[in-house]
Amino acid sequence: MNIIVLVKQVPDTSEVKINRETNTLIRDGVPSIINPFDMYAIEEALRLREKHGGKVTAITMGPPQAAEALKEAVSLGVDDVVLLSDRAFAGADTWATSYTISQGIKKIAEYDLVIAGKQAIDGDTAQVGPETADMLGIPFVAYIRKIEHVEGNKMTAERLMDEGYDVVETSLPALITVVKEINQPRVPSLKGKMRAKNLKVTAWNAKDIGADENKCGLKGSPTKVVKIFPPAPRGRREILTGSMENQITTCVKKLKEQSFII
C-alpha cells in the first residue's frame, strides 16, 4: 500500500505572542514545527505500512527551510520525501496550495491513499485536504478517527461528526484527513534520526511538476488577505473579591442580571 502524507511546517502558534504596544505578533524565536494534525497523519501512514507493506512518502509545499519538516518525518520512519519549492508558489491560498500539491502528487503517480491533517494550526482552514482530493479526482473523507480495515480497493473508517460519528466506506485511492483521536504519534528513532541527518531532500519546482504558474502562488490565489489586525481586547474584567462565599454570590447575581439564570 503506497501512501502519501501531506505535511505542513507551521509556526508553533502557542508560542506566538502579541506585542500590546504595536499590536503585532511577536514571531521572534517562535519555533517551526510539523503541524500537529499532520503528526497523526504520518503515524497512521506508518501503521498502515507496517500492516500492509508498501511505502510512505511525505510531501510539503513551502520555502526551502520546510525541508526540516520533511527530515523530521524521515526520522519518524517515512521512506521518501518531496519538497515543492519555487518562488512562484509563494503567497498561495488554499486553492493554489491544493493545485500545487495535486500536481506534485500526480508526478508521484502511484498511490493508494493520501492522508492529510484535519487542519493546519496557523490558518485553521481545513481546506487543502478536500480541495486537493477534488483536483486529483479522488474521493475525500474528512475527520477520520479510526481506520477499521483496508481490503482491496476499499477502506472502511470512522468519521467524526458534530454529533457522533459515521462509519464510512470509500473506494481507493482516496484522500482522508485525520483528527487527534486516531492514534498516539511515536517519537523519532535513532536510526530514523541518522537517516534524516544524511538525507538530501528532493525539491521540485513549478516546471518539474508541470504546474501552470498562473495557478500557483499569489497569482493563482482567488483570495487575498487585505488586512491583519489583533482582536479587540476583551471587555471589562473583574476578579471578584471578598470571601469565597461573597465572590460566588456576586457572580451568581451577575449571571442572573444577564439572564443566564432563569
Added chain:
Amino acid sequence: MSVRVISDKCTACETCVTACPFGAIEMRDGKAFITEVCTMCGSCVEVCEFKAIERMEEAATPAADLSAYKGVWVFAEQHKGDVASVALELLGEGRKLADKRKTKLSAVFIGHNIKSKAKDLIAHGADLVYLADDPALKDFNDDSYAAILTTLARKHKPEIILAGATAIGRSFFPKVASSLYTGLTADCTVLDIDAETGHLHQTRPAFGGNILATIMTPNHRPQMATVRHKVMKPAPREDSRIGDIIEIPYTQSGDLRTRVIRTIEELGETVNICEADIIVAGGRGLGSAKNFQLIEELAKVLGGAVAATRGAVDEGWIPYPHQVGQTGKTVCPKLYIACGISGAIQHVAGMQSSDVIVAINKDPDAPIFNVATYGIVGDVHEVVPIMIKKIREMRG
C-alpha cells in the same frame, strides 16, 4: 499585488520585521528584505514610519465578468430532516447582505423527506429555495452534495455562497470552491459587503485566534465562505413571508465512491457544544472522573452543555467530542464557565469569543483569568457546589 522595500528610505529600524505576522521580512545587507513567505497583507506598509515599504496593485488578472453573478445563497444544512440552527443564522446574515446589495437571498436545501421544511427557510428570510429531496440524499455525501451545489452555481451564478463551519460544511464546501476555481474563506466571524461592487469582506481568526484577518476574493465569483456557529443572528420567523420553492431533480450518476454504512450518535442527550448557549467546562483541576460530575451537575442546573480541556480528555474523564480548543472544537456560547482550567493558549483559542467567561481556579495567576469576565479564586470542589446551591436558591 506586490510589496517592495524602497531601499533608500529604509533605516533598518526593523519595525517591519517584528510587525510581520508571517515572519516574511529579514534584514539583508542592512536593509529590510521581503522573502517569499510574504502574503502581501500590508502590515509592514502600515507600521513603516519612513514610508519605505509600498504595496503596488498590479493589473488584476483579467477578471471573469463579475457582473454576471447575482444574488446571495446559503447552504441550509439539515440533520435527519431538522434544519440546523446555523442555517437560520446564515439566513439572518444572508438577508442583511442581500438587502444591502439589493438582491435576492436563496437557500440550497439537500436531503430526504425535507420538503415540508422548505417553507421554514422562507419564513426565516429566503426568497427562493432550491430543494433537492431524494432517498439517495438521506446521508451526507461529499460527492453528491458538492455535485448538486456546483451544478446549481454554474447555472445560476450566485455572487456569494455561505455555509456553516460545521463538520458537513467544512467537508464538502472546499470541493465546490475547488471545482468552481474560486476563493473560500473558512470560519468567518464577520462579513460585510460593499454595496457598490459586491465585494465581500470576510473576517476570520488565524494563528490560534491571536490575530484576525480580513480576506477578499476580488476577481473570482462566487465568493464563498463558511461561517462560525453562533456569531450571526437568525432573522425572526415571519410566516407571512413569501418565496418560491424550486425542486431540483436528483439523479445519481454511477456508483457512489463513498457511502455511510451507519451513523452513531454519541452525544446522546447532551447538546452539541457548538450549538450551546451555556457551556460549563472542566479541566485537570477537577482531579478525577468522579469530580467531573460536579461540572455535569452545574451544566444541568444552568441548562448548558459540558465541555473540557484536552488535559481532561487525555485523562479519560470525558470523550473527545467535548474537547474545546485548537485540536478540539471552537465554541462561542453566551456563557462559558471554566472550572479548574489553566487557560493554555490552545484551550483559549477555542473559547475566547464567548460573550461572558467565568473562571474558577485556585491559582490567582492562572492565565485563564486574563480572558475571564468574572474570576473566582478558589477550589472548584468548594466553589461549584456552593454555586449550584445558590442558583437553586435563587430559583426558589
